[in-house]
Amino acid sequence: MSDLPFGFSPQDPDDRDRKPGDQGENPFDFNQLGAMLSQLGAMFSNSGTSAGPVNYDLAKQIALQQLAGKGGTGFGPDQSGPVADAVHLAEMWLDPVTSLPAGARTSQSWSARDWVERTLPTWQRLCDPVAQRVSGAWVDAMPAEAKEAAGPLLSMLGQMGGMAFGSQLGGALAQLGAEVLTSTDVGLPLGPEGTAALLPDNIEKFTEGLERPTSEVLVFLAAREAAHQRLFSHVPWLRQRLLDTVEEFARGITVDTSALEQLAGQIDPANPASIEEAMKSGMLEPQTTPEQKAALTRLETLLALVEGWVDVVVNEAVGERLPGADALRETLRRRRASGGPAEQTFATLVGLELRPRRHRSAAALWKLLTDQHGIEQRDSVWEHPDLVPTAEDLDDPMEFAERFGQTRKALEDPMAELERTLRDADGSGEGGGKGGEPKKDEE
Template identity: 25%
Template sequence: MDVDWKLAARIARSTAGQAPASVAPAILQERADAARDQVVAATGLVPAGALPTVEWVDRGAWIDANLRTMRSTLGPVLDRAPSTGGPAALQAAVSAVVAAEVGGMVGMFARRVLGQYELDLLDASVAPRLMLVGPNLDRAATELKADRDELVTWVTLHEVTHAVQFGSVPWLRERLGGTLRELLSALDVRPDPRALLRLGVDDLKAWAGSVREGGLLGAVMGSERRLLLDRVQGTMGLVEGHAEWTMDHAGAGVLDDVEGLRAAMDRRREDRPPLLRILDRLLGIDLKMRQYAEGRVFCDAVVEARGTDGLRDAWAAPELAPSKAELAAPAEWLRRTAPAA
């Protein structure tokens, strides 16, 4: 199935809408460098190399970056989908509906996202990016009644935390990327045959609704999928929970109102990045905000029991990362990883 990615980009930009031009704060890179030092001091994780240069981007640049990663990740899966076998007009309609769904989703996210550590898990040759979406940060500061500089510092700390995690833990990118590659390779991608018989505008709209409910793509895998999903959910819960823990500890010394900023940001966090949302549908991953909260509780429990060094041990090797079950029950992880007497 050929997806019209140019159409997806046009729809994404149209959905995102125009936003006033935004001027980057002074000494933005210096702030990012300081955030790196603060995260390293709080976590003990030290990146092996330089972090990406921080970029102050508009919505269009964020859309381009995310569609590029989505095309790299999902393109090979969609290419395996069989042709509809119908007339060219039908095939073009199918391609357009998929492009509209992807573009609409990315465009909606582009209106809200504040920052992103953009990483192509499947292609290590693609350099990661550290992006702050200027117009959205400007608007969020107004809506949240937050100091703009404080908000920028907070978001920078969060994205730099992810950059430090992936830059410091050699196995992390390969584990997540390898698991994702294995899951995607097992996908059986098939258009809904009932939807493909419809060519009317109303029917295409209804079919697009079925796409939103997972009607376009289906995952057919053996029981081994549960082990893979458990692995990726546990690791992602650690990544996000550790970021939450780090934000509070690294931000305490540089932000005036960490609790206020966290409360304000939590009210905006019902959305997830568009690629992760699509992967949720494709792979049946149930990685909700509850699991991110569990990751934070896990980190608190490990630090209380073993200190910051003990938390750093969770990153020491892939086999030491918590499973999904251990993320929800830190005592189980502490028991499994207890030093030999």
């Protein structure tokens, strides 16, 4: 990948054997390092305190300030009643089209400010592995002489990284908070477990130009939110699998030691906003290691499967009840495919560029499973991660549907499957079992 932002580059094989004290052709400027850390000291006193690799106090502060500037404070009329009614209606429509029971124990109307405050704990789980890797990599990559010269100022280096990431996170959260329609709009379980949340102010802006009643759009989005909640509540491994995949991607990040000198030249100590300006080109970039490619593919596939399942289930639930359902469905698909909130946020915060194009392939696979095996069998795919389709299965859904039917038959009657395997092994084949008994699967 070319034109990587400062500080991040694929690891040079020649660097693997380099000793900590070797400086190569670019000797480390200790004076510049010391001056940079000393100048930045004054900046930390007003940035809030936050344990860990990201200054989440600063992130929250920046996000709320930017939302206030956009008028996103959310102090308008209370919309909790219409939201509760929409979710209740959506749940009733979803019951016949999925075997997964309702997952939302409560429904809430959120402002953009509410969204920032109530999703921040999940963003912390997503961002910490990446930020921790970056923060540790910067220190680990420094020559031994530089570490000794920096001494106690190394902790300030960690604060600097935490501020930089926190500033970037705050800006991204403000942008998302002004755009997202529900708590699961980015395809991830960001809000509190068991809470279905819609953002009426954002939904009203989204509805402008659609030529559909706001009430209809509200019910459609409530159905999507409720479907997401059913999946995340009743597939216990799904939430952790998504977070683990992000962490796996983070482990492959490498850092260029020249970032420290470049950063020193780009930051104006008298202007705290210069940190955000220096980092706005992107803190991270996806690396090209095979491990990271595999992790990225798994994450893209899993998110596509979630979105595809929700797409199919919601279409079955509301397709004949809401006149504008097809148009809304296509609008949301295009919204994601054009680089929606999920893709932009992951590219900015953790270096993952999601590719929603797999969304349509996943929806086609779930529809095929529904048609061939029924609702219960389709939803049973989520029972274990080993049953879930892979990226290759999205390329050939027909083959997966056929294989899945055989797999479910084996799981439902393992003794019959074992006897059939034994018959195939001893050549009995179509002639029946021992003693002339008919094959069980033909009874």
